[in-house]
Amino acid sequence: MEKFTTLDGIAAPLPLINVDTDMIIPKQFLKTIKREGLGKNLFDEMRFDDEGNEIKGFVLNRPAYRNAEILIAGANFGCGSSREHAPWAIKDFGIRCVIAPSFADIFFNNCFKNGILPIALPAEQVEALMAEADKGANARLTVDLKEQKITTADGQAIAFEVDPFRKHCLMEGLDDIGLTLEKAAAIEAFETAAAQARPWV
Incomplete structure (x- = not known):
């Protein structure tokens, strides 16, 4: 998993509540078990019309936000x-951080497992960042995970909370498999001792 330390990128505003996972990645795209390739279908029903043409008004189709992170x-x-598949699609599009007043629990947990930093902030702070994001190509934010701080283009700083263990995993690029492999030596030692103690197994 890619490490997350500091992210400096364009912020795209999506001022909608209750954005569900079917809106993020519609059910017809769930046939794959690969994490790559879903970015082109992120928010598919909001980004494209029935003929597959881009809907110009949707934020990620606007030139300033095509490379939003x-x-x-x-x-x-x-x-x-x-x-x-929802965080897979978000990550594959290129978005590494989602900021909102609240998240659904399972989606929130899945973000951390896929290298995405979800940040929950009070509504008034999200509204302020939404206003910043409305600036288009000038809507750059810096997200510093080590310092747990978001900095706007004009230098305003907003602190955020993150679970220490999840922070460690993101900064070290550790998913569940990576966490297990950190204990590879201990696991191997246990297996060797167990084989010697119970050779009949």
Whole structure:
């Protein structure tokens, strides 16, 4: 998993509440078990019409936000079904951080497992960042995970909380497999001792 330390990027505003996982990645794209390739279908029904043409008004279709790496959203982001394809699609598009007043629990947990930093902030702070994001190409934010701080283009800083263990995993690029491999030596030693103690197993 890619490490997350400091992210400096364009922030895209998505001022919608209750954005569910079917809106993030519609069910017809859930056939794959690969994490790559879903970015082109992120928010598919909002980004494209029935003929596959871009809907010009949607934020990620606007030139200033095509390369957004941060998403500012409304409350209860990622609600609905527990599909892990939702964070896969977000990450594959290039978004590494989602900021919202609140998140659905399963989506929130899945973000950390896939190298995405979800940040929950009070509504008034999210509204301020949404206003910053409305500046288009000038809507750059810096997210410093080590210092747990978001800095706007004009130097305003907003602190955020993150679980220490999840912070460690993101900064070290450790998913569940990576965490297990950190204990590889101990696991091997246990298996060797167990084989010697119970050779009949």
